[in-house]
Amino acid sequence: MAATTKELQKKEAQVPERVERTRAVRIFSPQVDIVEKKEEIVVTADMPGVDEKSVDINLEKNILTIFGAVEEDNLVAKHQPYHAEYGIGDYERVFTLSDEIDRDRIQATVRNGVLKVILPKAKAAKSRRIAVKAGA
Amino acid sequence: MLWTELGRIGRGFDPWYDFDWETNLVDRAAAVPSMQAIEFPLLNVWVNADEAVLTTEIPGIDAKSVEISVAGRTVSLRGSREPEPEAEGQTYHRRERWYGQFSRTIELPFNIESAGVEALFRKGVLQVTLPKAQADKPRAIKVKSE
Numbered sequence: 001m002a003a004t005t006k007e008l009q010k011k012e013a014q015v016p017e018r019v020e021r022t023r024a025v026r027i028f029s030p031q032v033d034i035v036e037k038k039e040e041i042v043v044t045a046d047m048p049g050v051d052e053k054s055v056d057i058n059l060e061k062n063i064l065t066i067f068g069a070v071e072e073d074n075l076v077a078k079h080q081p082y083h084a085e086y087g088i089g090d091y092e093r094v095f096t097l098s099d100e101i102d103r104d105r106i107q108a109t110v111r112n113g114v115l116k117v118i119l120p121k122a123k124a125a126k127s128r129r130i131a132v133k134a135g136a
Numbered sequence: 137m138l139w140t141e142l143g144r145i146g147r148g149f150d151p152w153y154d155f156d157w158e159t160n161l162v163d164r165a166a167a168v169p170s171m172q173a174i175e176f177p178l179l180n181v182w183v184n185a186d187e188a189v190l191t192t193e194i195p196g197i198d199a200k201s202v203e204i205s206v207a208g209r210t211v212s213l214r215g216s217r218e219p220e221p222e223a224e225g226q227t228y229h230r231r232e233r234w235y236g237q238f239s240r241t242i243e244l245p246f247n248i249e250s251a252g253v254e255a256l257f258r259k260g261v262l263q264v265t266l267p268k269a270q271a272d273k274p275r276a277i278k279v280k281s282e
Contacts, residue, residue: 033231079184
C-alpha cells in the first residue's frame with residue numbers, strides 16, 4: 001500500500017542543493033509519458049490548473065524544461081478548507097533529450113490540463129541507421 | 137478524534153494549534169503522509185455557510201464522461217481516462233500517467249440541495265458546488281428583550 005500511496009500523491013519537484021526558489025509557492029513534478037515515434041518524440045504531462053498562457057517550455061541545448069504556473073484557488077476568498085488531500089502549486093520538470101531535435105518545429109498544446117509537446121527529430125538524427133555488412 | 141489527529145500530524149501538544157488551523161490546512165494535509173488509505177482521485181473540499189465546493193484534479197478527461205451523483209449527504213464521482221492507443225514503431229521511454237476507471241464517494245456533514253448542484257471542468261480541474269439544503273443552513277435567531 002505504501003508504494004501505491006506514494007504514487008497517488010503529487011510529487012514535489014526536487015530542488016538542486018543550495019538552490020532556492022524565488023517564489024513562495026510549492027512546485028510539483030508532473031507525471032509524464034514520453035513516447036518516441038519515427039519522426040518525433042512526444043512528451044505528455046498532466047498539469048491540472050495550467051492553460052496555454054501559463055505554460056512555459058524551454059529547450060536549451062539538450063535540456064527541455066517544462067514549467068506551468070498555477071493560480072491560487074479562486075475558492076480561497078470566500079471558503080474555508082474543510083478537507084484537503086492534494087496541494088496546489090506550480091509544475092516544473094527538466095529532461096535531457098538524447099536525440100537531436102529540430103527546434104523550429106516544436107509544437108505544444110494544452111488541453112484540459114494536459115500538456116503535449118511534440119519534438120520533431122532533426123533530419124540528421126533521423127537517418128542515423130547504419131547498415132552493418134558481413135565481414136569478408 | 138483528538139488523539140488520532142495528534143498522531144497523524146506527528147507533533148506534540150500545541151496550545152496554538154487551533155490558531156492557524158485554517159490558514160495552512162491545505163498545505164499540511166497534502167504534505168503529511170496520512171495513515172488512511174488514499175483513494176483516487178484526490179479531493180479537496182472547501183466550505184462556507186451556504187455550500188461546500190469539492191475540487192479534484194482529473195486532467196485530460198472528457199467533461200461529459202464524468203458522472204456526478206448526489207444523494208442525501210453523499211456525493212459520488214465516477215469517470216475514466218483511456219490510455220493513448222499504442223501504435224506500431226513507437227517506444228515508451230516513460231509511462232507515469234494514470235489511466236483507467238475511478239470512482240469516489242464522500243460524505244458531507246450536511247444534506248445537499250441536489251437541484252442546485254453545479255459542476256465546472258476547467259483546465260483539468262473539476263469543481264463541484266454543493267449547496268446546503270435549506271433545513272441545514274445556519275439561521276440567525278433574534279433575541280427578544282422584554
